[in-house]
Amino acid sequence: MKKLLSFFGGIIIIMIVLIICSSNLQRKSGAKTAANTLTIYNWGDYIDPELLKDFETKTGYKVNYETYDSNEAMYTKIQQGGTSYDIAIPSEYMIEKLISENLIEKLDHSKIKGLNNIEPQFLNLDFDKNNQYSIPYFWGTLGIVYNDKLVEKAPSHWSDLWDKKYANNLMLVDGAREVIGMGLNSLGYSLNSTDINQIDEATVHLKDLTPNVKAIVADEIKQYMISDEAAVAMTFSGAAASMLEENDHLHYVVPTEGSNLWFDNMVMPKTVGNKKAAYEFINFMLEPENAKKNAEYVGYATPNAKAKELLPDDVKNDKQFYPEADTMKNLEVYKDLGKEWLGIYNDKYLQFKMYRK
Known part of the structure; x- marks a missing residue:
């Protein structure tokens, strides 16, 4: 019996040694x-x-x-x-x-x-x-891309997107800060506004935009515009650059009255x-x-x-993607507005999307 216990004891000791060695090897390998x-x-x-x-x-x-x-x-x-x-x-x-x-x-x-x-x-x-x-x-901007085959007069301001001629012909980026910010800018307000009256006014104004909105999407917006499926879209400058490479009838403008200037x-x-x-x-x-x-x-x-x-x-002289100083001075960087105000922006954006349906 003692020999048997001694035998199992030896096995246990060997197993412990192997586990320690394996652990050390794993640590060394991980490092x-x-x-x-x-x-x-x-x-x-x-x-x-x-x-x-x-x-x-x-x-x-x-x-x-x-x-x-x-x-x-x-x-x-x-x-x-x-x-x-x-x-x-x-x-x-x-x-x-x-x-x-x-x-x-x-x-x-x-x-x-x-x-x-x-x-x-x-x-x-x-x-x-x-x-x-x-x-x-x-770095880049948020602006408007338009198709000269489907647009007689090029849009140059956010307010232009409310024109009835764009009925069911406008694509929007799916983002609360972007869409609510556009609504605020179109009324002459800051896209970082923490004035609830201004935000409410922008939300009501955006509801008037809904007949023009064909879709609210993310990356799919590129293919829609490249394929001539919409006349105008709100988009980021880099995405616009990709679109312009694929379709010579597309152009990008940054509203001079104000928009988003972003940095990564x-x-x-x-x-x-x-x-x-x-x-x-x-x-x-x-x-x-x-x-x-x-x-x-x-x-x-x-x-x-x-x-x-x-x-x-x-490329470097293209004012669509490297705007002049007069345009740059009116652009704003998104600020961290805090959880409460971000929640308000998200709620107002959801109201806009629900109203559209």
Whole structure:
């Protein structure tokens, strides 16, 4: 009996040793994997895939690339902290929110090379003073794309979209801030308004727009416009650029009275597992040649002055996507209005959508 107990005792000891060894190997393997991997969380189709391959070749890191379709989806996953994202690319109002909730890292500018390539007008903005937490990636506008085959006179103001000639011929981006903001701008108000009377007035005004609305969609808006299925649409500048490439009859305008000026910047979430790789990626994307290549692929405006110089003349001089100062001065960046006001915007937008039905 004692021999039997001794035998089983020996087996148990061996098993414990094997488990400890296996655990140590897994920890070492995990550490090695983390040290050689860069995990990026970004919008879909928002980087030239060739650049990711170039980065892997140049640095030896393996890139894990995950995507999201809204700032809110990105925020939820970063807040939960289940994945160690090294780089994320949120928009300005969400960066402001992430900073306030201590969900992103303060950057060490001594490790960043090429920040001087960024145009000064895109640095030190209100949502991130002195760029302590974020580095510019792309910027753009919200405007109107129209089809000259289906439109006699080009629209140039948000108020033009209420014209009865666009009955069942208008496409809208599916977004509360965008649609309510358009309603506010069309009445001469700020798209960041926290005046409930102004927001109510804009909501009522938007109800008058519903006979013109053919559909409220997301990325599908590109194909609708390319296929001549609507005369006009509200869309973002980068999406418009893609449409214009596919259909010569499409044109993009930014309402001079006011619209959204947006920025997407690179940040490091608090869950960052590989800061060294994250800094190398930021520096890689700040290199003019890489920023230029990315701008050509994605279609949005680059904040990188040296990269812009490398772009073809017909691109960098295109006022549709690089507006003049007179237009830029009336554009507004979305602010983080807080949970209460965001809820109001969402409720008013839902009322508009329900009324349309």
